[in-house]
Amino acid sequence: MTSFFGSVFWLLVTLGVLVTFHEFGHYWVARRCGVKVLRFSIGFGSAIWKRIGRDGTEYCIAAIPLGGYVKMLDAREGEVDPALRDQEFTGKSVWKRIAIVAAGPGFNVIFTIAALWLMFMLGRSDFAPIVTATPHSIAAEAGVQPGDRILSVNGQNVSTWSDSLDAMGNALLTLSPMPLTVRQPGGQIRQLTLPLNQLPAGKPIDQYFDRLGLSLAPPPAIADRVKPGQPAALAGIQGGDRIVSVNGQPVADFDGLNKLVQADAAKSPHLTIALNRHGQPLALDVTARWESLGGEPAKWMLGIASPRPEPATVQYGPVRAFSAALATTWRNTRQTFGMIGSMLDGHASTKNISSVIGIAQYANASAQMGLAWFLQFLAMVSLSLAILNLLPIPVLDGGHLLYYLIELVKGSPVSEQVMVVGQYIGLVLLFSLVGWTLYNDIHRTLLS
Known part of the structure; x- marks a missing residue:
């Protein structure tokens, strides 16, 4: 799978999972609060799949996968059948409306903790x-x-x-x-x-x-594995040999070995390699080979594989994994709000924010690293989605919560005119944010 198609695929998986969980939070709490749900949609635009559930809700997957929504019975959107008035959203108490709106971000936080818990148990x-x-x-x-x-x-x-x-x-x-x-x-x-x-x-x-x-x-200059038929093997170098020098020049680590081989072999491919084998010094003549492997640019090869960095696996039992998941969620929540504060006061650059392009690239990269890494990625995006939705911006969940908090203070709902103005302001802010993040990712991609 190419990088482009892999990124698109894993972006769709990421958005599908996280949007479904977010919208299910709204849906589940709305049903528990006695509100009738008319439509549960993953994506926007024309439906590419839909069915009517036994509860009368229309469940659908739409063509534009960048979000989703739960449409509830709402008197602000048209006449309500008198027989269904007790299931209408605006007729519920302000506390029930707060619970329904907050449930989306809340379920994203629950998903974050669950994904991290599973990640810590699987081992990263x-x-x-x-x-x-x-x-x-x-x-x-x-x-x-x-x-x-x-x-x-x-x-x-x-x-x-x-x-x-x-x-x-x-x-x-x-x-x-x-x-x-x-x-x-x-x-x-x-x-x-x-x-x-x-x-x-x-x-x-x-x-x-x-x-x-x-x-x-960089790893030490030790021949972790010598490839058969390659110059090092033909000269007698064995796995476990520590390379000491090349043409009399000392070698500090494997990166230093590569640099010396490229520099000296460019003058003459015949190299004298001093090494240490089981504590005994040894000098061997090696003829480097100019070749390309796996489509990489050609370079001088000895046929020695470097040792891998020291592994470190993070893995816990169920109880400790849950505690670690809670601690990680709390720490990353503080860090995210800290980053927002740093951007507002000018210490951090807004160029650090990514759009769906960056999310797609990170999704593909983490998926290639294994399930545990992809779960961690999903957890972090889910937490970011929860925090973004809680910002007091009209059209987002946080904007609606702000309206309901004002209603609690003044004793009556915010006027429809204020809500319409807020809607326009929220859309401008949201589209500005999307545009800026897209510019960041496109600019970063062109420079890389």
């Missing part, structure tokens, strides 16, 4: 946060050394590389000095502080990560 394969720092980067100048293992970021304990990136990303949005606890390969634990406050405000977060300069440490 990852890498240990053993890092290196780019020379002259913020991390390097703060004292991060090659091979340091990150133990905590900004006071949050981490055990995987992705958790470290998540914690660092949140710290970069606030641009406050970031405490970092690391353990050196020898076991010494050090406390460092990365001066993120020196970064300029309002830049895209990928630029901040570049300035931060932290990345997974």
Whole structure:
């Protein structure tokens, strides 16, 4: 499956699951509150499939999959049969109307917790946060050394590389000095502080990560596997051999080995490889081969596979997984509201927001990484959908909740004129947000 079609497919899966769950929240609570539901639609526009349920509700899947809605019996939209007046939405108490509207975002939060719970029980394969720092980067100048293992970021304990990136990303949005606890390969634990406050405000977060300069440490220069028939195997190099030097130039890690091979083989493919085998030094002559593998650009090959970074799997039993799901949901909720606040005060760039294009790309990437990663992705998008819908913008659930809170205070519903004006304002804000996020993703795609 190509990247484009894969992205489209997994976007449809993502929207289908999350929109269905969101709208089911409205539907389920409306039915419990005695409101008649006329239509339950996944998508907008013309129906491509529909049926009438035994409860009289029309269930349909529409042609435009970017959302959905639950249409209830509502006196504002036409005459209501006197026999059905007790099932009409606006005739219900304000508290029931609040419950019905809040149920959509509420069910998204429930989905977030459930998806994270399942993810933690399945186990999410990852890498240990053993890092290196780019020379002259913020991390390097703060004292991060090659091979340091990150133990905590900004006071949050981490055990995987992705958790470290998540914690660092949140710290970069606030641009406050970031405490970092690391353990050196020898076991010494050090406390460092990365001066993120020196970064300029309002830049895209990928630029901040570049300035931060932290990345997974490259694997050691050990022949994890030697490919039969390739130059290394023909010269006698074996799996487990540690490469010490190339043509007398010392090798620090596997990335350094690749760079030396490309540079020296360009002058002459005949290389002298010094290695260590079971503690014994050995020197072998290897003739590098110029070739292309798997459609990649041609380069000088030895036929040595590098060892993989140290694995780290996060997996818990049911009870601890549920506790971790609750904690992760709460932490990400705080981080999301913190990001909104940082964008409003100018510390964080609005270029960090993605549209359906970015969501599609992330959906495809996470699906390729396995079920646990896709569940985590669904959970984060579901939580974002809940928070977005709770913003006090007319046309969103949060806008309706604002109207009902005003009704509670003043003792009567908001006037129809105010609601119409709010509807226009909400649509302008919503379309502006959609347009801006689309511009962000298109601009980011063109630059990549």
